[in-house]
Amino acid sequence: MTEFYDALEARDPAQREAALMAALPAQVAAAKRLPALAAALATVDAAAVTTRAALAALPVTRKHELLERQQAARAAGGDPFGGYSAIGWRSLGSARPARRVFQSPGPIYEPEGAGVDYWRFARALFAAGLRAGDLVHNSFSHHLTPAGSMMETGAHAIGCTVFPGGVGNTELQVQAMVELRPDAYVGTPSFLRIALEKADELGLSLPSLTKASVGGEAFPPALRDALRARGIEAYQSYGTADLGLVAYETEARAGLVLDEGVIVEIVRPGTGEPVPEGEVGEVVVTPLNPDYPLLRFGTGDLSALLPGPCPTGRSNRRIRGWLGRADQTAKVRGMFVHPGQVAEVLRRHPEVLRARLVVEGEMANDRMTLRAECAGAPEGLAGRLAQSLRDVTKLRGEVVLLAPGSLPNDGRVIEDVRRLG
Secondary structure, three states: OOOOOOHHHHOOHHHHHHHHHHHHHHHHHHHHOOOOOOOOOOOOOHHHOOOHHHHHOOOOEEHHHHHHHHHHHHHOOOOOOOOOOOOEOHHHOOOOEOOEEEEEOOOEEEEEOOOOOOOOOHHHHHHOOOOOOOEEEEOOOOOOOOHHHHHHHHHHHHOOEEEEOOOOOHHHHHHHHHHHOOOEEEEOHHHHHHHHHHHHHOOOOOOOOOEEEEOOOOOOHHHHHHHHHOOOEEEEEEEEOOOEEEEEEOOOOOOEEEOOOEEEEEEOOOOOOEOOOOOOEEEEEEEOOOOOOOOOEEEEEEEOEEOOOOOOOOOOOEEOOOOOEOOOOEEEOOEEEOHHHHHHHHHHOOOEEEEEEEEEEEOOEEEEEEEEEEOOOOOOHHHHHHHHHHHHHOOOOEEEEEOOOOOOOOOOOEEEOOEOO
16 A cells, blocks of 8 residues: 655655755744744744754743633633634734634634645545545544544545544444445544444444544554454544644554654653653644644643654654653642653753652652652762752652663653542
């Protein structure tokens, strides 16, 4: 099946990196014009942001910040996008119209601009085997949230016909699959399993369905293998309502290849600091989208960069896939402790390589231990770390010094192992 959606996927990595960095100043300039980001970027020279190091010096935009600004603006009768969108409609004073506006849980409102394959999902669908002329059964929602539109516009860009099944109505959807005989399915993997089981229950078969692009939730190997046993090869895509496509699986099943329209960083949770290749951290994405020019958007998802290119010949970087959530805030003795505070402790002690704050015991009778990796720890370091931990969190905690490499590479900064009750 190895074919590429376009020549961009097989570019020389140095050529790709040069193109991404050349496009970065325009993205920063567009972000500077947004009311939501103007103050934070006021002293930034957009033309000088041409390297990953320069990008890493800019602030990370967190989803909770986007939500809070939207809520505040809406409460004041202002911009429902909270000043993050460069497109809208006439009453917002927008010179460029949005084609659609969506609502995700929060609620957070997201704009959709004009253009073919606006969310860039055609690349993921093509890697999953979809081709021009295929009939695609789309079971993502077509109302409120953008997932249905993401997949439909991507399928249309390939040249597919789409049946907009949406969510629920399982028997009706199975009936449509039996009668229309789709080549491919897009939607959550769990609903595909439910639809197949419903078909079994009704004594129906779906022999035409041989390929699928799934997303929106975890896709365990056991379910992948169960679908394959039914003659369906399913591949994951990873994206968000804020960013569109971020990465996608290929037939090599060796991680997820990054989309060509985004700049991805893996940062230490609670900070904006990139981590070395292979270390687990938060996925931070800068999409090259002037309509919705988010800059260093923190997804809250954990992953890690994989070494080398995809075995299929796609030359872009790969990530391991979804490895959990980066938001590890814990409440200890009535006080919130979050990864940014652990990062601040480490900033005060550069001799510490990595650290993990372990919260254990029972609720209301808990204790904190900072487990810190360092090489050749200077005398008194444990005591100084304990004092910094108290200064930053306002809570007492123990410190255990460890040899480099002792902590698991799983992206956890705060580990809550308390017993309830």
